[in-house]
Amino acid sequence: MRLLLVEDEIDIQRFLRTSLEEAGYQVEAAGDGKTAERVAIDGQFDILIVDLGLPDQDGISLILKLRQMGVHAPVLILSARRSVDDRVRGLEQGGDDYLTKPFALAELLARLRNLLKRNSPPGNEATRLRVLDLELDLLRREATRSGQLLQLTTQEFVLLEYLCRNAGRVVTRSMILDQVWGMRIQPDTNVVDVHIYRLRGKVDGQGQQPLIRTLRGVGYVLKDR
Amino acid sequence: MSSKTVKPVMRSAAWRISLWATLAFACGTMLVFIFLHRFVADDIQRRSDAWLSGEVEVLGDVAERTPKDALYDRVVGEVAELAGKEVPNKLLSESSSNDSVFFLQTGGDGSLQLWVGAGNGAPYLKAIQAVKIVSDHPTDLHVQGYSVPFRVASIRLNDGSYIYLGLSERDELRVLRSLRLRFFLLWLLLVLFGFGIVFFTTRRMLSHVREITEAASRIGHSDLTARVPTTKRNDEVSHLALTLNRMLDRIESSMHQLHTITDSLAHDLRSPLTAIRGKLEMSLSAVLQVEQAEPIVSAIDELDRLTDFLNKSLDVAEAKADALRLNRVSLDLDELLRIMIDLYEPSMSEKGLQIRLHSGGPLTIEADEALIHRMIANLFDNELKHLPADCTVNLWLQVEGDAALLILEDDGPGFDQEVCPYLFERRVKGRGSSGHGLGLAFVDAVVRAHGGIASASNRVAGGAHIGIALPLASV
Numbered sequence: 033m034r035l036l037l038v039e040d041e042i043d044i045q046r047f048l049r050t051s052l053e054e055a056g057y058q059v060e061a062a063g064d065g066k067t068a069e070r071v072a073i074d075g076q077f078d079i080l081i082v083d084l085g086l087p088d089q090d091g092i093s094l095i096l097k098l099r100q101m102g103v104h105a106p107v108l109i110l111s112a113r114r115s116v117d118d119r120v121r122g123l124e125q126g127g128d129d130y131l132t133k134p135f136a137l138a139e140l141l142a143r144l145r146n147l148l149k150r151n152s153p154p155g156n157e158a159t160r161l162r163v164l165d166l167e168l169d170l171l172r173r174e175a176t177r178s179g180q181l182l183q184l185t186t187q188e189f190v191l192l193e194y195l196c197r198n199a200g201r202v203v204t205r206s207m208i209l210d211q212v213w214g215m216r217i218q219p220d221t222n223v224v225d226v227h228i229y230r231l232r233g234k235v236d237g238q239g240q241q242p243l244i245r246t247l248r249g250v251g252y253v254l255k256d257r
Numbered sequence: 258m259s260s261k262t263v264k265p266v267m268r269s270a271a272w273r274i275s276l277w278a279t280l281a282f283a284c285g286t287m288l289v290f291i292f293l294h295r296f297v298a299d300d301i302q303r304r305s306d307a308w309l310s311g312e313v314e315v316l317g318d319v320a321e322r323t324p325k326d327a328l329y330d331r332v333v334g335e336v337a338e339l340a341g342k343e344v345p346n347k348l349l350s351e352s353s354s355n356d357s358v359f360f361l362q363t364g365g366d367g368s369l370q371l372w373v374g375a376g377n378g379a380p381y382l383k384a385i386q387a388v389k390i391v392s393d394h395p396t397d398l399h400v401q402g403y404s405v406p407f408r409v410a411s412i413r414l415n416d417g418s419y420i421y422l423g424l425s426e427r428d429e430l431r432v433l434r435s436l437r438l439r440f441f442l443l444w445l446l447l448v449l450f451g452f453g454i455v456f457f458t459t460r461r462m463l464s465h466v467r468e469i470t471e472a473a474s475r476i477g478h479s480d481l482t483a484r485v486p487t488t489k490r491n492d493e494v495s496h497l498a499l500t501l502n503r504m505l506d507r508i509e510s511s512m513h514q515l516h517t518i519t520d521s522l523a524h525d526l527r528s529p530l531t532a533i534r535g536k537l538e539m540s541l542s543a544v545l546q547v548e549q550a551e552p553i554v555s556a557i558d559e560l561d562r563l564t565d566f567l568n569k570s571l572d573v574a575e576a577k578a579d580a581l582r583l584n585r586v587s588l589d590l591d592e593l594l595r596i597m598i599d600l601y602e603p604s605m606s607e608k609g610l611q612i613r614l615h616s617g618g619p620l621t622i623e624a625d626e627a628l629i630h631r632m633i634a635n636l637f638d639n640e641l642k643h644l645p646a647d648c649t650v651n652l653w654l655q656v657e658g659d660a661a662l663l664i665l666e667d668d669g670p671g672f673d674q675e676v677c678p679y680l681f682e683r684r685v686k687g688r689g690s691s692g693h694g695l696g697l698a699f700v701d702a703v704v705r706a707h708g709g710i711a712s713a714s715n716r717v718a719g720g721a722h723i724g725i726a727l728p729l730a731s732v
Contacts, residue, residue, distance in 0.1 A: 043532035047539055085524055112527040114520055114571060115582045134531035134564055137538045187599055213600050215630040218565050221641045226603040249541055249554030 033148070034075060037061045038068040038094065039083040039110065048081070051137050057144075065089040072103050079148055080107045081140075084120075092119045095128075106147040108140070127151070138202035138251055145201075163199045163256050166235065166243060168192065177235060187212070188231050195244065195254040204251035228252055271463045275456035282455075283448045290440045297436060301429050302408075306395045309410035312340045313422040316360065317412035320420055330371055333362070337373040340422070357425040359407070361385070365417030374423075385409065385421055398423060405430060465494045473501060481509040512580045519571045526567055534560050569695045572628070576702030583625040583706060590620045590654055590661055590727075593633065598652075601637045609646030616654040622661050622727050624707055632703040636665055636723065639696050644669040648720075660709065660726040671715035680713040700725070 035057040039045045042063075049059045060075060062068035065088045072080070080103070084091035095107055109120055109130040120130050127150060129143050161168040165178045173189050175182045184192065191212050195203065205224040210216055228244060236242045245253050266272055316337060323332045337360035359374030361381055372378030384400045395410040407423040414420060465488060472485040484505060487498040534557065541553045575581040598612055605612050640650050644667055653664040672680060681701035697713060700723075704711040709727040716722045 041528050047535035112524040114523045133527040134534040217630050217634040219634050219638050221638045223601055223604045226607050230603055249557045
């Protein structure tokens with residue numbers, strides 16, 4: 033996957049490049065809008081990360097200009113601004129996404145994956161999800177572990193489904209809040225942890241291999257190996 | 258609320274102004290008319306008095322010269338009748354029978370000697386004898402059987418007899434009555450016309466004021482781009498509009514400045530925070546031992562708290578200046594509270610807390626979704642952090658008037674007495690609180706930015722009470 037990173041802050045550019053490369057992306061970086069335009073035309077990119085506060089021009093103008101120049105790869109907008117611009121909202125409706133700074137790397141990666149998935153031709157939507165011996169029937173909203181039916185509430189099922197869809201990858205608390213509960217909030221209490229704790233109590237029974245792992249300071253991961 | 262209610266005309270300022278102006282105008286013109294009427298009436302009287310005095314003198318002269326023979330009565334009578342035909346103010350439509358003039362001569366002993374006039378002279382004589390009539394000075398005479406008085410002039414002849422010439426005031430009064438009627442009709446027309454003119458001009462002028470008021474009230478808390486309508490005329494109202502617009506320009510520019518400051522502050526702080534967080538995460542992924550990870554994890558936590566604090570302080574700062582930018586969408590508070598409770602319920606029951614929602618069903622408001630989410634999360638976080646075990650949180654959601662009312666009550670220890678009066682201030686927190694003291698200030702900020710009212714107090718029965726009223730339609 034070829035990725036163009038447009039970010040003027042050297043520190044941020046550096047750690048993003050490293051992390052993205054670790055995640056398997058081929059990263060080209062640009063520090064300003066002019067460079068970005070040139071690089072974007074030359075290389076075929078699958079996805080773009082654009083910071084809104086560029087030294088020579090506004091990130092949104094750059095995106096619009098690139099669109100006119102025939103660059104149709106999805107864009108993840110990074111914003112250090114306080115309010116979400118109407119134009120950002122417009123782009124979001126057009127299939128792009130935004131992330132406010134500071135962010136968790138896991139969330140950045142998850143949003144990139146979502147953007148790429150959204151833009152790839154739709155495959156057959158699975159009606160069943162399987163992670164090791166955990167199986168989810170999305171039509172009947174039922175989950176089984178080693179063939180045994182788990183007694184889950186509706187919300188717990190949605191949470192487990194989200195973890196399964198991201199099996200093997202880290203999901204942060206704010207990603208869970210956003211995707212499962214549909215809100216971008218940062219509670220300073222352990223509300224998400226308690227939900228995970230309860231879910232784990234039902235999914236990881238005694239004598240079974242624990243599937244839901246906590247990564248301190250980062251989030252959670254559903255093991256797929 | 259911008260919902261336009263049609264004001265009854267009678268309650269408008271234009272109506273009151275025109276009413277008072279018309280009253281003053283009516284009184285003024287009435288006074289002028291009364292004065293004119295007096296003048297005309299006096300003039301008419303003076304004319305008829307002059308005629309009477311002249312005629313009575315002529316008649317006296319004729320009576321003196323005419324020998325007192327058998328023809329005397331005829332000669333004097335005819336002269337008197339002739340005089341009666343030249344009555345001033347006489348109406349043309351008058352019938353031939355002339356009862357508006359009488360001639361009466363008395364002898365020295367006061368007996369009726371000669372009578373020229375309609376009917377019998379006796380009641381006239383009686384009336385004359387009842388009043389003292391001074392020579393050469395016409396007086397009013399009320400004769401029995403006549404509603405209208407006579408104006409009577411007299412002259413004393415040398416032989417001691419008196420000649421009286423009377424003229425009915427009927428015609429004079431009729432002239433005056435018709436004059437009054439015309440005056441009154443004209444006055445009524447003038448007053449109505451004046452009222453109309455005053456009413457419509459003030460109404461037109463005040464309609465500009467009303468337009469300005471409506472436009473000004475549409476200019477919301479944070480949307481200052483709109484301006485009140487201006488007119489090309491160079492009057493007070495257009496000055497008012499221009500002044501308002503200049504004021505809005507200044508407010509908008511200082512608000513813009515505030516936004517620039519908070520935005521660049523946010524940007525300048527968030528960029529290094531992003532870099533630090535990224536580096537911490539990278540070093541965390543490189544660490545294999547749990548003991549080494551601990552300080553990094555707590556640093557990330559601290560950093561997230563700092564970010565949250567930064568966001569909230571800037572929001573509160575902007576809201577205090579009525580400059581918080583809102584992105585309003587339709588939001589069902591009932592649904593939102595249910596989702597929030599679903600999210601918080603496990604943590605609360607883990608702590609032994611209960612939470613109950615008493616809602617009357619879906620309740621949609623126009624609000625900034627992200628801010629309302631954060632506000633409610635804030636309230637729930639507060640309860641979760643500060644309530645001891647076995648407490649109950651009760652939530653009521655209902656419509657009251659044109660506002661959605663959300664009440665949150667608990668049976669915990671309530672707010673510390675010493676911070677009670679300052680609950681919505683920044684940096685105010687109870688002694689046991691570990692927060693940064695922005696919680697309720699943020700709640701208040703969000704509610705105010707939406708044009709609502711937040712209140713917080715301790716319940717009489719113990720525990721905290723927080724009331725939030727949010728307007729149903731956007732202000």
